[in-house]
Amino acid sequence: MSGWDKFVETFFNAKVMWKYLPDIxxxxxxxxxLALLIVVTGLAAGLALxxxxxxxxxxxxxxxxxxxxxFRSLPPLVIIVLMYFGLPYAGPAPSGFVSTWLSLAFxxxxxxxxxxxxxxxxxxxxxxxxxxxxxxxxxxxxxxxxLPQAFRLTIPPLTNRTIAITKGTALGTVVxxxxxxxxxxxxxSNSYNPSPLMMGAAAYVVLFLPVVVAARxxxxxxxxxR
Amino acid sequence: xxxxxxxxxxxxxxHFGTLHVLKGVDxxxxxxxLVFIIGPSGSGKSTLxxxxxxxxxxxxxxxxxxxxxxxNPKTDINHARRRIGMVFQSxxxxxxxxxxxxxxxxxxxxxxxxxxxxxxLGRAALERVGLADRADHTPGQLSxxxxxxVAIARSIALEPRVMLFDEPTSALDPELVGSVLEVMRGLRExxxxxxxxxxxxxxxxxxxxxxxFMDDGLIVEQGPPAAIFENPTHERTRAFIGQIQRH
Ligand SMILES: Nc1ncnc2c1ncn2[C@@H]1O[C@H](COP(=O)(O)OP(=O)(O)OP(=O)(O)O)[C@@H](O)[C@H]1O
Ligand SMILES: [Mg+2]
Numbered sequence: 001m002s003g004w005d006k007f008v009e010t011f012f013n014a015k016v017m018w019k020y021l022p023d024i025x026x027x028x029x030x031x032x033x034l035a036l037l038i039v040v041t042g043l044a045a046g047l048a049l050x051x052x053x054x055x056x057x058x059x060x061x062x063x064x065x066x067x068x069x070x071f072r073s074l075p076p077l078v079i080i081v082l083m084y085f086g087l088p089y090a091g092p093a094p095s096g097f098v099s100t101w102l103s104l105a106f107x108x109x110x111x112x113x114x115x116x117x118x119x120x121x122x123x124x125x126x127x128x129x130x131x132x133x134x135x136x137x138x139x140x141x142x143x144x145x146x147l148p149q150a151f152r153l154t155i156p157p158l159t160n161r162t163i164a165i166t167k168g169t170a171l172g173t174v175v176x177x178x179x180x181x182x183x184x185x186x187x188x189s190n191s192y193n194p195s196p197l198m199m200g201a202a203a204y205v206v207l208f209l210p211v212v213v214a215a216r217x218x219x220x221x222x223x224x225x226r
Numbered sequence: 227x228x229x230x231x232x233x234x235x236x237x238x239x240x241h242f243g244t245l246h247v248l249k250g251v252d253x254x255x256x257x258x259x260l261v262f263i264i265g266p267s268g269s270g271k272s273t274l275x276x277x278x279x280x281x282x283x284x285x286x287x288x289x290x291x292x293x294x295x296x297x298n299p300k301t302d303i304n305h306a307r308r309r310i311g312m313v314f315q316s317x318x319x320x321x322x323x324x325x326x327x328x329x330x331x332x333x334x335x336x337x338x339x340x341x342x343x344x345x346x347l348g349r350a351a352l353e354r355v356g357l358a359d360r361a362d363h364t365p366g367q368l369s370x371x372x373x374x375x376v377a378i379a380r381s382i383a384l385e386p387r388v389m390l391f392d393e394p395t396s397a398l399d400p401e402l403v404g405s406v407l408e409v410m411r412g413l414r415e416x417x418x419x420x421x422x423x424x425x426x427x428x429x430x431x432x433x434x435x436x437x438x439f440m441d442d443g444l445i446v447e448q449g450p451p452a453a454i455f456e457n458p459t460h461e462r463t464r465a466f467i468g469q470i471q472r473h
Contacts, residue, residue: 129281130318130377134332134384135308144331148322 013195020187024199027183030097031207034179035166037101042108042165043158049109050116054142064113071110076168079103084175096175108165115157119150152222159215163208180204231290232257232419233278233388238287240273240443247273248284249443253421255388260420262430262451265440266466271423274440275390278421279310292387308336311381311389315396317373319365325352325376326361329383337384351383352376355409371402375409382413389413391422427470431455439463 053064071079084099094102123146131141170181184200233255240248247270255261263271276282278289280296280303289296294306319328326348333344352358355375365373374394381389391410395403407429414420414433424430430437430451437454439447439462447454447463458464 124318126314126316126318127320130312130314130320130380131331132304133279133281133307133310133312134380135304135306135336136332137304140335144335145320149320152322 011194011198013193016187016191016193016195017199020183020191020196020199023183023187024180024196024203027178027180027200028203028207030177031169031179031203034097034101034104034169034172034177035207038104038108038166038169039162041101042105043112043162045105045109046112047116049113050120051142053113053117054120068110068113071106072114074107076104076107076165077171077174079106080171080175096172096177099175100169100172100177100179104165104168104171107168108162111161111165112158115154115161116150119154120146122153123149155222156215156219159218163211163215167204167208180207231255232292233421234288234290235274235278236288238274238277238289239285240270240277240282241285247443248277251287251440251443251445253438253445255419255421257419258417259435260414260422260433262434262437263421263423263440264425264427264430264437264466264470265446269440270443271440272392275312275392275421275423278388278390279307279312281312304336308332308384309387311378311384311386313374313377313381313389313391313394315393317365317370317377317397319373319377319380321365324362324364325357325368325379328365328376329380332380333383347383348379351379354382354412355379356405369402370398371405374398374406378406378409378413382418386418388419388421391420391424393423393425395424395426425470427455439466441466 049064049068053061080099080103083094083103084096087094087099120142127145127149128141131145132138136144169177169179172179173182173185176182180200180203184196184203187196188194231254233253235251235253238248238251238253239246251270251274253261253274263274265271273282277284277287278291278296284297287297291306292309294309295301296303296306319325320331323331326345329348329351330339330341330344333339333347334341337344339347349358349361352361355378357372357375357379360368360372360376365376368376374397378394394410395406398406403426407426410420410422410429411433422430422434432451434451436448437451438445439454439458439460441462447458447460454463455467458467
């Protein structure tokens with residue numbers, strides 16, 4: 001057997017791959033579910049915090065900044081582990097899936113709040129003044145004038161951050177979430193063969209490459225001149 | 227407080243921290259009057275204008291605009307602002323909207339017009355500033371002069387009772403100034419009450435009813451353009467006029 005054949009036999013073993021394909025596919029479903037939940041709830045919470053912050057209520061803003069900085073400085077894995085193994089001592093015992101979802105959603109909330117906030121504050125004061133001087137309220141100005149402009153500025157950093165954090169779904173393995181990586185590594189130890197890991201890698205590419213390409217497209221589309 | 231002036235500001239003081247910027251300004255403006263405000267940089271001209279529509283809160287004083295007490299906390303300030311148009315040095319058009327979108331935003335959201343009606347009114351306003359054919363252009367596709375005219379259209383579409391102009395032509399290339407002044411002249415002829423802060427002395431001479439000279443947070447002197455420009459009574463006015471005429 002040539003070296004090449006041995007390599008293929010080890011890393012792309014057809015029999016092993018066929019056997020564990022269903023596991024990897026079900027892992028993909030879990031990863032997609034997790035990722036969608038994280039993106040939707042994380043971004044919504046981040047935007048909500050940024051909007052609350054724009055009300056400029058001092059004590060509330062201190063609280064927001066504290067929470068945001070906390071979740072930005074903790075490694076996501078630590079948050080997942082604390083929630084899964086630590087929280088039960090305080091009462092609620094979230095599943096591995098829920099722990100991973102909430103932890104990464106908090107992290108995305110924190111980072112996206114900062115990005116949304118930077119976008120809001122980068123809109124020149126004159127935009128607020130022009131709008132308010134025609135009688136629009138604070139909220140009407142925020143939603144019609146400021147946010148649409150701020151969103152364009154936030155799209156590139158937001159897509160990058162969102163992709164990075166949703167890839168963190170792989171951390172769910174440590175709390176027994178049966179997402180792609182979890183399925184691939186248990187298949188690997190059951191079959192004594194690394195082929196499932198290759199399938200897992202392929203699954204990530206299949207899931208994330210289109211997202212990355214779409215993000216690039218959105219970035220060029222929204223990079224508009226004043 | 228009975229008043230027959232459309233703008234009646236009394237004893238306006240404004241502090242920014244320890245900086246005393248307006249030191250008791252009284253300004254009364256009649257309906258259809260064009261009042262021109264001049265004065266050195268930092269004398270408080272912008273701050274005074276911005277107090278009139280409450281973009282700044284005066285530290286003390288009283289302001290009535292079209293019978294509305296602007297400083298009464300019970301006054302619906304957004305409603306009151308509809309009657310007071312403001313044009314800024316830097317245009318401040320919304321870059322993500324077309325010219326028509328800029329003009330119709332407040333018509334729809336503040337004046338409560340349906341989209342179709344707002345667009346009819348918006349196009350009419352653009353027509354008045356000579357830009358009917360630019361309705362679908364974004365600000366980035368317009369010259370500075372055109373942008374400023376769209377900004378004027380955005381204000382007049384709401385049919386304000388008073389228009390405030392803060393150096394409307396200062397950011398423009400010289401060859402574009404004329405088109406904006408032309409629109410302002412047209413507004414004046416239509417009977418709009420206008421308060422204009424500007425360095426366009428030629429315009430002041432032939433369009434203003436009254437010139438107000440401000441210095442160091444106070445109105446030093448005011449009167450018809452000819453009187454202020456030819457025979458200023460105060461030394462500071464004379465020095466300022468001499469200075470700008472040398473340019
Ligand atoms: N938001 C603010 N905070 C602090 N100081 C301010 C603020 N706005 C204006 N000032 C100060 O108030 C003073 C008057 O400013 P203002 O803009 O009213 O002058 P101006 O007469 O319009 O001058 P210019 O001709 O340069 O536009 C200046 O010293 C300025 O620095
Ligand atoms: Mg000024």
